[in-house]
Amino acid sequence: MKAELEKLRGLHWDGEYLHFIEQTLLPHQEKWIMTDDWQVVVDAIRRLAIRGAPAIGVAGAFAAVLAFKKNKDDLNAWNEILEKIEHARPTAVNLSWAVGKIKQSSAGQVGDNLLNTITSQAEQIAIEDEDNCLKIAENGLEVIPPGSRALTHCNAGALVSYGIGTAVGVLRQAFEKGLLKEVYACEARPLGQGARLTMWELHRLKIPCTLLCDSAAGRLMQEGKIDLVMVGADRIAMNGDTANKIGTFNLAVLANRFSIPFYVAAPITTFDLKAKSGENIPIEYRHPEEVRKYGHYKTTEGQSRVYNPAFDITPGELITGIISENNIAYPPYNFS
Numbered sequence: 001m002k003a004e005l006e007k008l009r010g011l012h013w014d015g016e017y018l019h020f021i022e023q024t025l026l027p028h029q030e031k032w033i034m035t036d037d038w039q040v041v042v043d044a045i046r047r048l049a050i051r052g053a054p055a056i057g058v059a060g061a062f063a064a065v066l067a068f069k070k071n072k073d074d075l076n077a078w079n080e081i082l083e084k085i086e087h088a089r090p091t092a093v094n095l096s097w098a099v100g101k102i103k104q105s106s107a108g109q110v111g112d113n114l115l116n117t118i119t120s121q122a123e124q125i126a127i128e129d130e131d132n133c134l135k136i137a138e139n140g141l142e143v144i145p146p147g148s149r150a151l152t153h154c155n156a157g158a159l160v161s162y163g164i165g166t167a168v169g170v171l172r173q174a175f176e177k178g179l180l181k182e183v184y185a186c187e188a189r190p191l192g193q194g195a196r197l198t199m200w201e202l203h204r205l206k207i208p209c210t211l212l213c214d215s216a217a218g219r220l221m222q223e224g225k226i227d228l229v230m231v232g233a234d235r236i237a238m239n240g241d242t243a244n245k246i247g248t249f250n251l252a253v254l255a256n257r258f259s260i261p262f263y264v265a266a267p268i269t270t271f272d273l274k275a276k277s278g279e280n281i282p283i284e285y286r287h288p289e290e291v292r293k294y295g296h297y298k299t300t301e302g303q304s305r306v307y308n309p310a311f312d313i314t315p316g317e318l319i320t321g322i323i324s325e326n327n328i329a330y331p332p333y334n335f336s
C-alpha cells in the first residue's frame with residue numbers, strides 16, 4: 001500500500017517547504033504549490049485549496065513551524081499567528097488539536113530549540129496521520145461484506161490527509177481485497193468535493209464509480225443499489241454526534257429508512273473530548289456566492305438570499321459504527 005500511496009497525495013513536507021495540490025482547480029488542473037509562508041497555508045485552508053479534517057490539522061502544524069521561522073525573536077507575535085491558524089476554519093477539530101500540540105511542545109523553549117521541537121512535532125503529526133489512515137482502512141474491512149456497493153459523500157480520500165484518507169481509504173482497501181464492487185459518490189454541492197475530488201481519486205485508483213446529484217441518494221437507495229454508506233468526519237462529539245459535509249445527515253436519515261448500515265471513518269484526532277454532543281460543535285457558514293454559482297456559472301440572481309452551512313450534525317443514534325485507528329465503536333456511544 002505504501003508505494004501506491006505515493007501516487008495519490010495532496011500534501012507533502014520536504015523539511016523546509018510545504019507542498020500542496022491546489023484542490024480548487026481539480027480535476028481540471030493538477031497544480032502543486034510550494035510555500036514557506038504561513039499566510040499562504042492559512043489562505044489555502046480558508047479557500048479549501050487544502051481541505052478535509054486531518055489535512056488541515058497537518059497543514060496547520062506546518063504553518064505554525066513556518067510562522068515561527070519568521071518570528072523567532074517575537075514569541076508574542078508568533079502566539080498571535082497561532083490563533084489565526086487555529087481559527088482558519090472552525091468545524092474540523094483537527095486544526096485546533098494540531099495547533100494545541102504545537103503550543104504544548106513549545107512550552108518553556110526558545111530559539112532554535114523551539115524550532116527543532118515544533119518541527120519534529122509537526123512531522124510526527126503528519127507521520128501519525130499517515131499511519132492512522134492505514135489502520136482505519138484495515139479496521140474498516142470488517143464491515144464491508146463481499147460484493148458491496150458503497151455510497152460516500154464529499155471527499156474523504158487521500159486529499160484530506162497525509163495518507164490514504166479516511167472513508168475512501170477504507171473503500172480503497174476493501175477494493176484491493178476484492179470486497180468492494182463499486183462506489184457511488186454524491187456530488188456535494190455547493191463546492192462539489194464529491195464530483196471534483198472523490199471521482200478524481202476513484203478514477204486514479206481504478207475503482208468503479210458513479211456520480212450522483214445529492215438529491216438522487218434517496219432514489220438510489222430505494223432501487224436497492226446501496227449496501228452501505230461510508231463517510232468521513234470533521235468533529236465527533238463524545239456521544240457519537242458527528243459533524244461532516246452538509247448533506248451527510250440527510251444520507252443518514254435515508255439509510256436508516258432503508259435499513260442500510262451507515263459508517264463514519266475518522267482518526268482519534270477528529271474526536272472532541274470537550275464536545276458532549278453535537279450541540280457543542282461549531283458549524284461553519286460560508287459565503288453566499290458559493291451557492292449562487294455552480295463553478296463560475298451564476299445560477300440565480302445576485303440578490304438571492306442564501307443558506308450555506310458547510311457542515312451538518314448526524315446524531316450518533318443514526319450511525320451504525322465509527323471506525324478509528326483503534327477499533328470500531330458501536331452505539332450507544334460514550335467516548336469520554
Ligand code: MRU
Nearest residue numbers: 051052053154156160232233245
Ligand atoms: O469543507 P471541506 O471540503 O473541508 O469538508 C470536508 C469534509 O466534510 C470531509 O468529509 C471531512 O473532512 C472528512 S474527511 C477526513
